[in-house]
Amino acid sequence: MVSRVIPVNAFDLVLFGATGDLARRKIWPGLFHRFVAGQFDENSRILGVSRSDHETEKFRDIVRKAIKDPEIDDAQLDAFLTRVEYISLDAKGERGWQVLADVVRSDTVRAFYLSVAPSFFGAIARRLEQFGIATPDSRIVVEKPFGHDLDSAKALNAELRECFQEHQIYRIDHYLGKETVQNLMALRFANSLFEPLWNSSQIDHVQITVAESLSVEGPGEYYDQSGAMRDMVQNHLMQLLCLTAMEPPSKFTPNAVRNEKLKIIEALEPVPVENIARGQYRAAGEQGSYKEHAGDPNSTTESFIAMKVEVANWRWAGTPFYLRTGKCLRERVSEIAVFFRNPPHMIFPGTETPQGNVLVIRLQPDEGMTLHTTIKDPGPGGMRLTEASLDMTFADSLKDSAKPQDAYERLIMDVIRGDQTLFMRGDEVESAWAWADPIIASWTDRNMKPQQYDVGSAGPEDALLLMHKDGRRWRSIGA
Ligand code: BG6
Numbered sequence: 001m002v003s004r005v006i007p008v009n010a011f012d013l014v015l016f017g018a019t020g021d022l023a024r025r026k027i028w029p030g031l032f033h034r035f036v037a038g039q040f041d042e043n044s045r046i047l048g049v050s051r052s053d054h055e056t057e058k059f060r061d062i063v064r065k066a067i068k069d070p071e072i073d074d075a076q077l078d079a080f081l082t083r084v085e086y087i088s089l090d091a092k093g094e095r096g097w098q099v100l101a102d103v104v105r106s107d108t109v110r111a112f113y114l115s116v117a118p119s120f121f122g123a124i125a126r127r128l129e130q131f132g133i134a135t136p137d138s139r140i141v142v143e144k145p146f147g148h149d150l151d152s153a154k155a156l157n158a159e160l161r162e163c164f165q166e167h168q169i170y171r172i173d174h175y176l177g178k179e180t181v182q183n184l185m186a187l188r189f190a191n192s193l194f195e196p197l198w199n200s201s202q203i204d205h206v207q208i209t210v211a212e213s214l215s216v217e218g219p220g221e222y223y224d225q226s227g228a229m230r231d232m233v234q235n236h237l238m239q240l241l242c243l244t245a246m247e248p249p250s251k252f253t254p255n256a257v258r259n260e261k262l263k264i265i266e267a268l269e270p271v272p273v274e275n276i277a278r279g280q281y282r283a284a285g286e287q288g289s290y291k292e293h294a295g296d297p298n299s300t301t302e303s304f305i306a307m308k309v310e311v312a313n314w315r316w317a318g319t320p321f322y323l324r325t326g327k328c329l330r331e332r333v334s335e336i337a338v339f340f341r342n343p344p345h346m347i348f349p350g351t352e353t354p355q356g357n358v359l360v361i362r363l364q365p366d367e368g369m370t371l372h373t374t375i376k377d378p379g380p381g382g383m384r385l386t387e388a389s390l391d392m393t394f395a396d397s398l399k400d401s402a403k404p405q406d407a408y409e410r411l412i413m414d415v416i417r418g419d420q421t422l423f424m425r426g427d428e429v430e431s432a433w434a435w436a437d438p439i440i441a442s443w444t445d446r447n448m449k450p451q452q453y454d455v456g457s458a459g460p461e462d463a464l465l466l467m468h469k470d471g472r473r474w475r476s477i478g479a
Contacts, residue, residue: 008416010043010108014100014133016091016124017115018048018059022143024066026174027115030408032067035080039413047103048086049096059086091116092123101131110138111415118145118152122159129163139415141170144235145226146424149440150433157426166426170415175236176422177407177414180367180394184243184336185252187361187369194359195248197340200319204356204472207322207337208240210363211329211477215281215455216303217293224294227301228278232325234436238265239424240363241321244336245311254420258428265431269310273442278450279304279460281328287455290327302450303327306463307439308470324463324474328455331478334363339472348383355387360475368393 013031017023031046048059060081067077087103089096104110112134114124121142128134140160147153160169175181188194197203210232216223223231242261249256280303283289290303304326311321340357358372370391377384414422451460458464458477467474 005037005039007039007041008044008109008413010041011111011416012045012047012104012108013111013113013412013416014047014049014104015113015115016049016120018086019050019052019062020115022115023048024062026406026408027113027412028063028066030406030412032072032077032080033405034409034413035083036073036076040083043108044083045108046084047100048084049089049100051088051090053088054086056084056086060084091120091127097127097131097133101133104133106135109416109418110135111141112138113141113412113415115143118142118147118156121156122162125160125163134163136165137168138164139168139170139418140164141172141412141415143172145222145230146171146235146429147433148226148230150430150437153429153433157430161426167420169426170411170420171424171426171429172411173235173239173424174407174411175239176424177409177411178363179405179407179410180361180363181240181243182422183367183394184240184361185257188243189248199315200317202340203319204339204341205320205322205470206244206339207324207475208237208244208335209337209475209477210237210240210325210334211331211458212325212327213329213332213456215287215293215328216290217288221295223303224296224299224301228303228305228325228327229436229440233305233307233323234432235424237323237325238432240336241309241311241323244338245316245321247315252421254423255425257421258425262425262428262431263313264311265428265435267311267313267316268435269312270435271307271309271439273446273448275308275466276439276443277304277306277460277462277466278302278443278448279326279453279463280450281326281455282452284455287328300447300449304329304450304453304459304463306459306466306474308466320470322467322472322474324459326453326459329477330456330458332365333477335475336361336363337475348385358475366393368396 015023015027034040048063063084064077064081087096087100089100112128114121116124125140142160147156188198242264245264246260247263249260280290280301283292291297291299294301306322306324309321309323338359342356355372355374360370362368368391370389372387372389374385375388377386411422451462453460458474464474
């Protein structure tokens with residue numbers, strides 16, 4: 001069998017914010033897994049960078065703790081750690097930069113991963129240039145939030161572009177690294193079955209749900225400044241919408257794919273306030289309320305949002321996309337549900353179609369696909385109809401395949417390969433903010449408050465009404 005692991009060229013990956021939360025949870029474990037999979041060239045190194053003073057050995061202990069899990073082979077972890085070095089550096093000052101300049105090699109891929117707050121992006125980019133560390137081939141990786149509105153996103157783009165060209169900038173949206181999100185493209189563009197049906201004559205509407213069961217409790221004020229619209233809709237749900245709605249790109253290259261996504265964002269209609277439901281979870285038993293978690297009794301930030309979105313183009317006119325995301329909901333479920341139109345004429349007298357065909361693409365958990373169909377209710381009693389599902393859980397159907405990688409593993413290796421397909425281009429991010437800004441402004445201008453909802457529910461009443469007034473229903477979140 002052909003190996004599924006395609007080794008990447010030798011690299012120096014410089015990780016800024018190397019002791020931060022994201023680095024510990026995702027980046028270090030992700031790198032270790034790719035090392036174990038044999039994807040690293042033997043000359044590859046990871047240079048952890050942060051402000052604190054650590055000896056390399058002490059720093060390796062921090063990385064060891066971040067990666068450690070009971071299934072890990074200590075010898076492999078030790079081998080991985082020999083690739084890890086540490087440099088203490090002042091991102092906005094002068095300290096440490098010359099050391100970094102002396103350490104990075106000129107004959108390997110250079111990638112700078114900025115796992116730091118966006119307020120550091122410009123300063124770090126400038127220092128990388130000033131000290132001759134950035135070369136025309138090196139790559140810079142940045143995390144969300146990429147701005148909090150159009151102006152700030154433009155400012156970040158401008159700062160990065162002072163020192164790097166667009167083909168060097170990798171803006172991460174980790175949803176694009178998820179296996180099933182990529183599978184959405186395979187499903188649409190590697191099968192001939194779906195594409196002829198993928199339009200408003202055949203599809204009644206689409207529901208995109210990213211429901212989380214966890215609260216926002218934890219350190220940091222980030223969430224209260226963002227809310228579900230900025231935290232999830234402008235980026236993750238937008239990407240899911242784009243991949244579902246975009247035209248087939250002529251080829252699978254970064255710009256061909258991103259051009260098609262951009263066209264969808266540009267085709268989005270403004271969303272009036274009556275097509276939006278915002279919610280905030282209230283306290284329940286031991287579980288504190290959103291306001292308590294945010295540390296602000298007057299917070300009007302939404303922890304839930306549902307909205308009806310129209311894509312004004314030839315393919316989708318008349319087929320709304322309903323987006324929904326929130327915290328503290330009944331279950332953690334992410335899915336795209338495509339509702340096909342009912343047959344134009346029912347030939348079976350006295351029967352009703354229980355439900356039209358629905359194609360559900362489950363992103364997490366239990367990645368897979370279900371096609372809801374209508375069949376004859378088996379047995380005697382005449383021609384009665386019932387629903388049956390063609391269900392495919394990828395883990396069952398693809399038993400022999402490699403375990404799916406975490407999104408970060410895939411994305412970091414793409415950076416080293418120099419493949420930007422699964423990263424957001426600057427104009428894409430700006431367009432998404434240009435669409436989101438007036439929506440956010442419309443409720444701040446009107447001083448609108450989110451509706452309270454129960455922890456463990458499917459969100460506020462308004463979300464149900466949003467569907468109800470269109471004669472439709474949300475799919476249930478969990479059982
Ligand atoms: C992050 C958001 O980008 O995505 C979080 O900031 C959210 O609020 C997270 O919880 C969800 O990611 P995943 O991969 O767990 O679905």
